[in-house]
Amino acid sequence: SDSHFPVPVSPCHVDYCLHYPQHFPSSDQTFNSKIQFADIGCGFGGLLISLSTLFPKTLMIGMELRDKVTEYVKERILALRVENPGQYQNVSVVRTNSMKYIPNYFEKGQLSKMFFLFPDPHFKEKNHRRRVISPHLLDEYAYTLCIGGIIYTITDVEELGEWMKDCLEGHPMFEAVRDEELEADPVVKLLSSATEEGQKVARNGGHTFQAVYKRVVPSL
Numbered sequence: 107s108d109s110h111f112p113v114p115v116s117p118c119h120v121d122y123c124l125h126y127p128q129h130f131p132s133s134d135q136t137f138n139s140k141i142q143f144a145d146i147g148c149g150f151g152g153l154l155i156s157l158s159t160l161f162p163k164t165l166m167i168g169m170e171l172r173d174k175v176t177e178y179v180k181e182r183i184l185a186l187r188v189e190n191p192g193q194y195q196n197v198s199v200v201r202t203n204s205m206k207y208i209p210n211y212f213e214k215g216q217l218s219k220m221f222f223l224f225p226d227p228h229f230k231e232k233n234h235r236r237r238v239i240s241p242h243l244l245d246e247y248a249y250t251l252c253i254g255g256i257i258y259t260i261t262d263v264e265e266l267g268e269w270m271k272d273c274l275e276g277h278p279m280f281e282a283v284r285d286e287e288l289e290a291d292p293v294v295k296l297l298s299s300a301t302e303e304g305q306k307v308a309r310n311g312g313h314t315f316q317a318v319y320k321r322v323v324p325s326l
């Protein structure tokens with residue numbers, strides 16, 4: 107249960123020294139001092155590892171509910187830091203329930219990217235409330251993202267893909283990212299290739315359904 111892991115009481119209580127020891131306390135002014143990317147339900151961390159070198163000046167974190175999986179990702183990051191001195195210092199992971207504690211980790215408008223890659227489908231209608239994308243949780247994600255910030259979602263479950271798209275389409279603070287922008291965004295290519303789940307789907311020749319939306323100011 108949630109009582110087994112600590113939760114910061116507010117975003118200013120997140121221990122940056124613990125997550126990013128090489129950068130905190132920091133004198134490097136070129137470094138954006140707050141976490142900007144969050145991979146929700148990061149699993150084994152493949153996306154974060156790819157993003158870490160693509161955006162070396164950006165702090166990013168994975169949020170994962172399973173204890174053992176979180177520990178694995180921690181070890182994976184530590185090993186990469188040892189093997190590649192100076193690299194992977196901008197990436198970390200935390201064990202938490204993202205459906206409850208996102209506001210404890212991030213301030214209003216703090217994040218520029220949020221990832222929901224291959225989330226659990228929760229097929230039965232009575233379990234739809236457990237889905238990590240829902241109209242109510244999108245309010246929270248809209249609060250956490252900066253204007254222009256992007257939510258990336260992908261799944262191999264068509265029904266869930268439709269659901270995520272419908273939720274995003276119906277929300278006044280999100281707008282679909284245009285095709286030209288999607289093509290120019292190097293992160294989009296990683297959605298299906300960088301995570302362990304994405305690789306499994308690709309190996310099995312499965313289809314994927316993605317929805318990428320931007321946080322906008324609602325028009326009156």
Ligand code: SAM
Nearest residue numbers: 147148149170171203204205223224301302303
């Ligand atoms: N994104 C990864 C990938 O693409 O390989 C993992 C996908 S896996 C199917 C879904 C992950 O979300 C699992 O690791 C699960 O433990 C995690 N998860 C489910 N509910 C969660 C929650 N409320 N908070 C944080 N993580 C959660």
